[in-house]
Amino acid sequence: MLQRLIGKIKKAFYQESLAVNQQPLQFTDLAIAKIKEYLQQKSKGFKLVFQISLNYKLQEVVYKVGFTEGLPYRQSKFLYPVPLLLEEIDELYLHGSYLDFHEEAESFFIYPDIKLEVESTPDPTITKFTLNRYIIVPTSEKQEFSIAREDWQQEPTSYPKLIQSLFAVLELASLYIHSNCLQCEYNTLENEMEKEKRIANVLLEYFERNNYPLLYQNSSWQVQIPGESL
Numbered sequence: 001m002l003q004r005l006i007g008k009i010k011k012a013f014y015q016e017s018l019a020v021n022q023q024p025l026q027f028t029d030l031a032i033a034k035i036k037e038y039l040q041q042k043s044k045g046f047k048l049v050f051q052i053s054l055n056y057k058l059q060e061v062v063y064k065v066g067f068t069e070g071l072p073y074r075q076s077k078f079l080y081p082v083p084l085l086l087e088e089i090d091e092l093y094l095h096g097s098y099l100d101f102h103e104e105a106e107s108f109f110i111y112p113d114i115k116l117e118v119e120s121t122p123d124p125t126i127t128k129f130t131l132n133r134y135i136i137v138p139t140s141e142k143q144e145f146s147i148a149r150e151d152w153q154q155e156p157t158s159y160p161k162l163i164q165s166l167f168a169v170l171e172l173a174s175l176y177i178h179s180n181c182l183q184c185e186y187n188t189l190e191n192e193m194e195k196e197k198r199i200a201n202v203l204l205e206y207f208e209r210n211n212y213p214l215l216y217q218n219s220s221w222q223v224q225i226p227g228e229s230l
Helices: 004-016 030-042 088-093 161-167 190-211
Strands: 050-056 061-069 097-102 105-113 116-120 128-133 144-148 172-178 181-186 215-219 220-225
Touching: 004 220, 030 050, 030 061, 030 097, 050 088, 061 105, 088 161, 116 190, 128 190, 161 172, 161 220
Parallel strands: none
Antiparallel strands: 050 061, 097 105, 116 128, 128 181, 144 172, 172 181, 215 220
16 A cells, blocks of 8 residues: 555655745744833843744744843844844755744744645545655665554554654655655545645644654654754
8 A cells, every 4th residue: 555655746846836935034023122122212322132932842842032132143144134142053954934923912923934735636535745845854874764654553652752653643654755745555545625724734733832843863763853863
């Protein structure tokens, strides 16, 4: 079954589709205005910069934003519309995200701008999902991941959380992943839209929560957390 999956649809992965978002952190006009307004009001007599820091946890990323004074800050790789203190590792992680300001909460928020495309294939039991994020990081020792449910069931907890969450969709028979694309094979033709919705929800929730891609390292599949591998 797995060989059938790979053999039938592998070509689809190399066609033009949704690209990985490599843009640096974007700022909404409102966020820029609020940052500049604060800097003008509060920076008399000392130098203030806007600071973003990230705390990488296994299941989520915690963002902290605010203003700080008197700290030298490195020259960032990209140009930003405001003076910004941001570590290089955080700057890379925030590719494809944007910062906004909420008037009601009077706070800044960072959002990963996740986009997802769902495509049918000639085989009605197979659906292709494409993200504007890497599912497998380019530095992985292996660039393709494929597994059937019966193989996953032998050692389900040995695989990253994303794989476990996908197989929680009971109709899922097998997976094939390459770069930013995921191919799903189902064991039934019933409730096609519902199955696609459940897979899409798994992907969106995962990448909006932590955005950690997969990588193959030390003979096992892991997640790439900035600064370390688990």
